[in-house]
Amino acid sequence: MVRNPKTVSYDIAMTHTQSTQGRPSSLHSLMRLIPLLLALHAQCEESDYYQIDTFPTEALPMEVGAMTLLGDGNLLVGTRRGDVYVLENPYGAPEAAQFRPWARGLAQPLGFLEHQGWIYTAQRGELTRMKDADGDGAADTFETVCDAWDISGNYHEYNFGPRMDKEGFMWITLNKPFGGQPYADPEIKQAHWRGWAVRVNPDTGEMFPMAAGLRSPAGVEDSPWGDIFYTDNQGEWCNASKLSHLEFGDYHGHPWGLPTQKLAGEPFDGIPQPVSGTWMKDMHHQIPQFKMPAVWFLTTRWARAQADCAGTGVRANSALSPTNFLSPTNTTPRSCEWCSSRSMGIGRGLACLFAKAFNAVSSACASGRMPHSLSACLTLAGEAGAIVPGGSNA
Numbered sequence: 001m002v003r004n005p006k007t008v009s010y011d012i013a014m015t016h017t018q019s020t021q022g023r024p025s026s027l028h029s030l031m032r033l034i035p036l037l038l039a040l041h042a043q044c045e046e047s048d049y050y051q052i053d054t055f056p057t058e059a060l061p062m063e064v065g066a067m068t069l070l071g072d073g074n075l076l077v078g079t080r081r082g083d084v085y086v087l088e089n090p091y092g093a094p095e096a097a098q099f100r101p102w103a104r105g106l107a108q109p110l111g112f113l114e115h116q117g118w119i120y121t122a123q124r125g126e127l128t129r130m131k132d133a134d135g136d137g138a139a140d141t142f143e144t145v146c147d148a149w150d151i152s153g154n155y156h157e158y159n160f161g162p163r164m165d166k167e168g169f170m171w172i173t174l175n176k177p178f179g180g181q182p183y184a185d186p187e188i189k190q191a192h193w194r195g196w197a198v199r200v201n202p203d204t205g206e207m208f209p210m211a212a213g214l215r216s217p218a219g220v221e222d223s224p225w226g227d228i229f230y231t232d233n234q235g236e237w238c239n240a241s242k243l244s245h246l247e248f249g250d251y252h253g254h255p256w257g258l259p260t261q262k263l264a265g266e267p268f269d270g271i272p273q274p275v276s277g278t279w280m281k282d283m284h285h286q287i288p289q290f291k292m293p294a295v296w297f298l299t300t301r302w303a304r305a306q307a308d309c310a311g312t313g314v315r316a317n318s319a320l321s322p323t324n325f326l327s328p329t330n331t332t333p334r335s336c337e338w339c340s341s342r343s344m345g346i347g348r349g350l351a352c353l354f355a356k357a358f359n360a361v362s363s364a365c366a367s368g369r370m371p372h373s374l375s376a377c378l379t380l381a382g383e384a385g386a387i388v389p390g391g392s393n394a
Helices: 023-042 258-264 278-288 355-368 374-381
Strands: 064-069 077-078 084-087 099-103 110-116 118-122 127-131 143-148 159-164 172-173 197-200 205-212 218-224 228-232 241-246 296-297
Touching: 064 110, 077 110, 110 159, 118 159, 159 218, 172 218, 205 258
Parallel strands: none
Antiparallel strands: 064 077, 077 084, 084 099, 110 118, 118 127, 127 143, 159 172, 172 197, 197 205, 218 228, 228 241, 241 296
């Protein structure tokens, strides 16, 4: 369990230089500063920022898939096996922790949300709300809020959420299956709504399709300002793990859910099948509502199960074009470029890591050659053959 974040500050001077490509100078400067931030991060341990306590759970098959801090200060913990526990006094001594059973028999809950006296969770087949109505310390009331999406019996049809947006709707992301689907819809030979982001009216249970093209959207979260983001896992048609902004009408690149277009209606019913091999920076020519991620996660320093950039090189591109191309089979990027999201507003211009520069700075730190300036970081990046964004090595 992570608690008590420390405050660590760095006195960094950022020079606002004018981009040679007409980009806003603040964005240009921020992107030039990222190698220094990576260098500063490389010399730190996780424990420098957070106190990490391990709770003994040998007697419980936890396999935690959902957690939320309750209004009373206790921690609600859900497991893959469908059990739910209350951890009382979660910030107390770990050895004194008591996991009190609260519910059981759920189908892989992967998210909790406390709202108006209820706990909402996305199970495999429905959005459920539950509560302890008689006050005996265990849930006794379970209600189906929405079960409008299909399941085929495939193991990988996980659902994540819910998270509430600024309009009061609850968002859920729905994984696509892998392998056999014994109960697939006979017309489309798969289950509807897999690979979609949907939102649900918690008062009426009505479900609204919001975005298509998701692959394995293992995470959904609301931002402090109320917008919704999700993370997706690298694989076919998704060349690297990513963080993306979700808005109504978005298409995020994977074709699996397109057979549900007729049910979804406008603006989804006109999305064509993406052409394999198309560069993502060009995909909007085929599919106007295609949205690039806000951030790519390209190396195992940031996340597991994403494309390995080793050996692919870093390609210079002064126009800050996005990286990767769409393919049903290739899961390694052609190059590790800095990318500029085409999303409107949120996430525009956030950059992905490029492996050579990161590794060069990290290696220098590990060998005691900690670069203490932006210039030193850029020198290391240049020596490694990495091109700094903005069209300049300097």
